[in-house]
Amino acid sequence: MNVLSLYKPFRDLVATLGREDALRTVWAYSNYLQLDEFSFPSDVEVGGPFLAAPEPRIFVGEWELELIAKEVIINGVPSSPTANNLRSWSVLARVLNDLKALENVIYAEGSSRDALLELNRIAHRQFIWQANPLNASALMRYFRIFDVPQIDEMCRTQIGMSVRKVYLCGMSFMGHFLTSPTLLLPYQSQIAELSEGDLANFLAFCSRSIDSLKQILISEQIYDDRFVYAFNSLRTFPLVGMDWFGKPAIVCPILTHLFWRITGGLYYLLCKNSRFGDAFGHSFQNYVGEVVSRALTRHTASLLSEKKYGSKAYVRDSVDWIVIDEDFALFLECKAKRVSWDAKMALGDLSPLKEDMSQLAAAVVQTYKAIVDYESNQYPHFPYDEAREVLPVVVTLENWFMFGPRSREMLKEAISSQMQQASLPATLLLQRPYSVVSIAEMEIGLQYANVVGLRNFWRGKLDDSEMSEWAWFSYQQHKFGEAIDVQFLFEAEYDNLFPDSDSLPD
DSSP: OOHHHHHHHHHHHHTTBBHHHHHHHHHHHHHHHHOSSOOOOTTSOOOHHHHHOSSGGGTOOHHHHHHHHHHHHHHOBOOOTTSBOTTSHHHHHHHHHHHHHHHHHHHHHTTTSOHHHHHHHHIIIIIHHHHSOSOHHHHHHHHHHHOSHHHHHHHHHHHSSOHHHHHHHHHHHHHHHTTOSEEESSOOOSOTTOOHHHHHHHHHHHEEEHHHHHHHHHHHOOOSTTGGGSOOTTTTOOEEEEEETTEEEEEOSOHHHHHHHHTHHHHHHHTTSTTHHHHHHHHHHHHHHHHHHHHOOOTTEEEEEOOEEEETTEEEEOOSEEEEETTEEEEEEEEOOOOOHHHHTOSSOOHHHHHHHHHHHHHHHHHHHHHHHHHTTOOTTSOOOTTOEEEEEEEESSOOOOOSHHHHHHHHHHHHHHHHHTTOOTTHHHHSOOEEEEHHHHHHHHHHHHHHOHHHHHHHHHTOTTGGGSOHHHHHHHHHTTTOOOOOTTHHHHHHHOTTSOOOOO
16 A cells, blocks of 8 residues: 555645644634634634534544644645635635545555454544543643652753643643634743743743754654554644744644643653653552542542551552442552553554553553452451452553453453463452543542442443443443532642633633
8 A cells, every 4th residue: 555645645735725824723623622612713714514513523623633733834835825725614624525535545445454453543543632631630630740859850850840830831821822823922921930941941842943843743754554643743842933924933733732742741751761650650649549539528438548568578569549438449550651652553563552451451460469369368457358349440540542342352361361370260350340440530430439339330330231341431421420510629729820820621
């Protein structure tokens, strides 16, 4: 399959687009899809079908806008009266139709591929926009995990500023880009504690000139079945330094990219430090415990932290957290490991995906080992009770999006193999079914459990033949969506950190 030749007609179409108008259009549509309250600028024409659709992403998805922005930076021309204007709905519709046609041809040409594994790639490309949108909850989640002394020191060394200042800068810039895609230079923040040096350090972290970024994006192009799944460095450098109709400016084509850069993107910058993994994992574990304590306030509920146990010759750590509600308990093992990009786009070479699934399986098996030790009455802080039901749960920082049956089967195979190696009975998988839940899902799910009870909430999914395969977010909304008004667990801390900033959606 010659994807390069298939791509050239689409490239040639993008090469007729005015760059400034195109990036302004991408900004407007992505903000509309990501923000609850956003009005299109009067100079951006919006198609009636898009506005009328119950799900507008069937016409324009953020993942398509992301690819269009990348192609415009690589191939677009300065806006002029002779350039095609993406602010026109007919022009945008043509670009989108050509992009969808290109994707369909690439998919059809590779029809021998594993269609079930394709679901895994689609999930990671598309669902992240709805599962991790621009919101205050995720912002505070990452801030509280990063804002510990060890990681703060690494951040100062790597970026030249504290974690707190990274987030203050991020909110300062995001506040501006909520209403405009451009920031004319020079810029002075309205946040008093941010110096010019802080702003310069932040821009070094989040921005590149358009010429520099263009070369980076060109180097990332992959002309095979991974074309639309290839990493896009607009996520790394969401702020683009460029000429904007004759004036120097910073442009933010997709605001969510900036949000991702100061949350998950900070992880990828700091994780190269050999000391980062332990500090980050420990901080994430503490954050999970704090979420449980704030969300599950039932008078019958309690939480036990990790303890040392065993003989002097063989000291072990218990499971990270034990959540107890009457005669039901969850053993929580916290997993801060992120899904690798190679695993997200795996189809031909499955080794990256298998490696990631093997690591996730190891966390599941480790939790089963903890339950076996508990049932052998080896936990001094949690005596065995035959009447108590205990289930294993792996809490992940990132949603692993295991929607396709093939990716789920790969995880099951890895767990089965590792269970056998650990001499654990396979019957545990039936007697104590495991769950893999993201912390974002836990933050909401435990608030439902606080109303209906932990057992009812957890077993409601596991015991339902259909919903057991659903994502936790979908299950929660479907079964308990009307039960309570979900609260932002760290609202006071958010208001204290950003008292003068425009509020983000919870």
